[in-house]
Amino acid sequence: MTFPTRQEWIFTLRTFAAAMTALYLALWMDLPRPYWAMATTYITSQAFSGATRSKALYRMGGTLLGATVAVILVPTFVNAPVLLTLAISLWVGLCLFVSLHDRTPKSYLPLLAGYTAAIVGFPTVDTPAVIFDTAVSRSQEIILGILCASLASSIILPRSVSSVVAGRVESWLAEARKRALEAFDDAKGTVQMRIARLQLAADASAIDLLGAPLRYEATGAERSAGVLPILRQHMLMMIPTSAAIVDRIRALHEAGGAGPAVEAALAQVREWITAGASDPERTARVKAAIAEIDVPLGPGSTWRDLLTASLATRLRDLIDLRADIRRLRQDVIDRKPPEDRLAFRYSAHARPVRHYDPTLALQSSVSAILAIWITTGIWIVTAWPSGSTAPMMTAVGCCIFASLDDPAPSILTFANSAVVAATAAGIYLFGILPLLTTFEQLAIAFAPYLIVCGLLMTRPQTALIGLSLAANSISVMALQSRYSADFASFVNSAMALVVGLWLAALITRLIRSVSAPWTVARLLRHNRASLRKAARGVGGNHGLELGALMLDRIGLVAPRIARLPPDEIEQIGDLVGEVRVAINVVELRRAHRKLSGEARQAIDEALARLARTGIEGAEPELLAAIDRAIASLLQSPQGRPGRRALLGLTGLRRGLFRDAPGFEPPAAPTEAELAA
16 A cells, blocks of 8 residues: 555545534534534545535535425324334435436435435434424534535645546547557457447546536636536547447458558558647648548449548548547646537537436335335334434435445445444543543544544545544544543444444345346446437437437446456447447438438338347348448439438448448349330
8 A cells, every 4th residue: 555645645634624623613502413513524525625515515405405304204203103214214215216317416415315314313203392403403513514624625725626637538538549549450349449448438437427526616627617528428429430430441441452542541540649649730631631532422332432431531520529629628727618619519519418227226215215114123123222323324324325236345344344433432432532621632632543534535445444434433422512421322322323234235235236247238238228219219319419328338337347257248249339320320310301212211111120120130121221221322312411321321231230241232224124
């Protein structure tokens, strides 16, 4: 383990200062449970100021909403424990379901609204008359901790995420350049190349999530927040564009060679990619070389002409995308809003889309509801003193890890770390705190332990352990304005906290946990269902939106590839190729609205067959329908819509029937046939 960096020391010292400030103010304000404010600073604090501020904003909203719901539910059902448990658990489940439909900081609001109702509601079932005061106090304590964490991150050496995003984009471009050059040199498309493309999609999505809190910063970087959705769309679009170029090069080689002019243009593109520069003059020269190989399409055009025209179009797209990504990256560095000066206009006007799985969200909600029911039942049946902590922590555990494939291991890690945290809390509570007489002494005593916890929180591999050690030890100590520790109460609270998390892990494992192969298979089914819907004309009418949605799912697949057996990795196929097919389908539908005659009918037939069979069941009749549509459009070109349709059909043919012989134009009718 390496020595902590400067930024890691800043984070842990800043968070410790915020926690002690929150505790001091809570004691000064004579709040009933000042330790809640202290623990909240550790729960809220993030490495970047924007992330802390965004989390703070939505946590405050969720806390107030959850406390309000608890005030309504507890007095209403206090004489009916079964109904009260049902009401709180259903509320937690509903909020969890809503939160899982949003992968941005906004998801904190419903998430906090859910388990805050459990935090406020369960401990007050024996004293419903004080529910309002308790709700107000918990809200004050939590909001005080949130404000202290937010102010500290904004004032004490705030760290903007913009420079990190810019660095990640540069690394992404370097990796994309490396993969593109490998593909140019070897257009066969190995399994390793396909996996590398999946990783690029995952990295693009990760950069987008990393930059999501940018709009909440107060450093000036928030002005460039509007750049990120466009940047994400461009990065995702670059993946199928590069794959399409590789495919067209391969097809031209299979058709007898690309020809000297095409090879010369490709050499210039290779040099441009290798240089990684954005010199406008050099870019213009490369585009001019591409324009020379672009050919008009019409009667007499061959399959080689179609492939060459498609290649030229995708090469232009690649150059525009790379240039735009560099420009957008610079906008993030310069903290500038996006400007209307992009070369690749297609991405700029597409609506950002992400994958959500309502079935899995519902499964997570049901798991949380049942876990709360069972834990509450144990508490009621055993008449456990301090047992209200168990269902409260069950709700917390089920909620905060619900987005994982298998939340149980993370809940167990959090619970087992809580055992260590309770041990540390016991040492402080009964061995150290009785010796202290001033707040300054208290702060000095806490410093070594909490600073180490903060350092653990700065690293992904130990962040969960550090958070559990800090938040749970503070909660179990239950610091008050006067020392009044009771060993029996301490043991009961600590046991209830750990048992609640253990039960959450057990029930989640039985009901909710899924494996990586199961998730991958489900995401692939979603992708292929989306493609069939697009063929039927259902859904959005923008090819990039569908492509971005499918690539977002691929980004979710990529991190799970390492956990798949080798034989399953080889069987997942060319997922980026499926995205290219989907984009071609949507763009083909858009173009064919402006077509007429036999070409339109042939396209309708091809898309209808694709909608029935899907990409995995493509049949020879579909290939024949595509060829009829190509032949009809070549014989009677219909302007720009006709050319767009031809390029879409070419891409569709290559995506579905890569190993089929090239398109052969129908033979011209003989004089005898014309006379007949």
